Amino acid sequence: MTDTPAPTSGSPFDDIRALLSAMPGPDEAAVAAVRARDAELTKPAGSLGRLEWLAEWLGAWQAKPKPSVARPLVAVFAGAHGVTARGVSAFPDVVNRQMLENFAAGGAAINQICAAYGIGFKVFDLALDIPTKDFSAEPAMSEKDAVATMAFGMEAIAGGTDLLGIGEMGIGNTTSAAAIYSALYGGEPARWVGRGSGVDDEGLARKVRVIEEALALHGEALSDPLEVLRRLGGREICAMAGAILAARAERVPVVIDGYVASAAAAVLHALDPRALDHCVAGHLSAEGAHREALERMGKTPLLALNMRLGEGSGAAMAIGVIKAACACHTDMATFEQASVSRGEG
Ligand SMILES: Cc1cc2ncn([C@H]3O[C@H](COP(=O)(O)O)[C@@H](O)[C@H]3O)c2cc1C
Numbered sequence: 001m002t003d004t005p006a007p008t009s010g011s012p013f014d015d016i017r018a019l020l021s022a023m024p025g026p027d028e029a030a031v032a033a034v035r036a037r038d039a040e041l042t043k044p045a046g047s048l049g050r051l052e053w054l055a056e057w058l059g060a061w062q063a064k065p066k067p068s069v070a071r072p073l074v075a076v077f078a079g080a081h082g083v084t085a086r087g088v089s090a091f092p093d094v095v096n097r098q099m100l101e102n103f104a105a106g107g108a109a110i111n112q113i114c115a116a117y118g119i120g121f122k123v124f125d126l127a128l129d130i131p132t133k134d135f136s137a138e139p140a141m142s143e144k145d146a147v148a149t150m151a152f153g154m155e156a157i158a159g160g161t162d163l164l165g166i167g168e169m170g171i172g173n174t175t176s177a178a179a180i181y182s183a184l185y186g187g188e189p190a191r192w193v194g195r196g197s198g199v200d201d202e203g204l205a206r207k208v209r210v211i212e213e214a215l216a217l218h219g220e221a222l223s224d225p226l227e228v229l230r231r232l233g234g235r236e237i238c239a240m241a242g243a244i245l246a247a248r249a250e251r252v253p254v255v256i257d258g259y260v261a262s263a264a265a266a267v268l269h270a271l272d273p274r275a276l277d278h279c280v281a282g283h284l285s286a287e288g289a290h291r292e293a294l295e296r297m298g299k300t301p302l303l304a305l306n307m308r309l310g311e312g313s314g315a316a317m318a319i320g321v322i323k324a325a326c327a328c329h330t331d332m333a334t335f336e337q338a339s340v341s342r343g344e345g
């Protein structure tokens with residue numbers, strides 16, 4: 001008995017790492033079927049550009065030769081941030097709760113976009129009344145809190161969906177996202193920081209200072225992307241990472257929203273560069289250095305509308321495009337069906 005080694009105490013993050021190592025890959029047979037059908041559709045080859053690629057991408061991750069976008073869903077995760085005590089947002093914390101009421105009443109931008117495109121919409125309240133700790137003074141979350149929050153995010157797909165858009169609400173979360181990019185990608189924090197919901201020059205300088213302090217405080221611990229997430233992230237950022245991972249396991253393609261949602265994606269990408277293969281970047285946000293962050297992840301945004309809202313709004317706009325791409329692929333007539341002459345060559 002005495003020479004049996006004690007079991008090594010597992011980290012709460014072990015389950016997350018296990019999910020990452022078990023990620024399914026693309027279904028190549030479905031991609032081949034999509035390509036074969038695309039060649040029969042009544043249009044010049046390649047003329048639908050990235051829409052053709054989107055149909056292949058849907059097929060690859062849904063593992064369906066005929067992909068579908070019949071039940072698209074935007075999931076918005078809401079969290080409160082202790083770092084707002086440092087004066088990093090133009091708006092007070094109470095806006096979180098007020099916006100959740102606005103979402104429920106149908107009065108937010110995301111409600112209108114989802115209604116316009118026939119997209120389901122769900123909001124997940126991540127302990128809004130218990131803000132994370134100020135990450136410039138201590139880790140934002142314990143390991144247990146971070147893992148439980150990721151697990152909660154995995155519930156996003158529980159009701160069933162064939163295309164998931166990921167969004168967030170959380171006053172102060174552009175500071176958290178900028179801190180995550182700074183930790184993962186390096187360089188001066190000022191390079192990654194933007195004005196979020198609209199801070200003035202002094203607010204912008206405070207955001208930079210807070211991130212510099214946080215990087216110095218957390219130091220070497222930030223070499224592990226999951227530590228970056230729990231130390232600098234908000235709960236909504238943890239939950240978005242969980243949702244992206246769960247969607248992969250269940251073969252649900254994902255549309256990432258803007259600057260903040262992409263920070264959750266960046267953590268997964270840093271853990272495993274294949275972790276975002278089932279994701280598209282919905283749009284290029286006007287916030288901070290979103291373009292550089294997406295480049296690091298190898299993602300070309302579908303849309304560039306100069307939006308910088310969050311709430312999943314850019315993802316929802318992109319889902320409109322993806323729905324149309326899927327409809328073209330599945331419902332267009334073939335040359336034979338429509339008696340349209342094929343070109344030569
Ligand atoms: C009324 C209102 C609605 C929003 N909807 C999304 N955000 C966006 O702004 C917040 C992040 O910006 P910052 O880091 O500057 O606080 C997040 O809640 C984000 O979703 C909003 C912000 C406000 C004020």
Ligand SMILES: O=C(O)c1cccnc1
Nearest residue numbers: 258259260285287308310
């Ligand atoms: O692009 C975003 O995600 C964003 C930008 C500004 C404020 N909140 C979110």
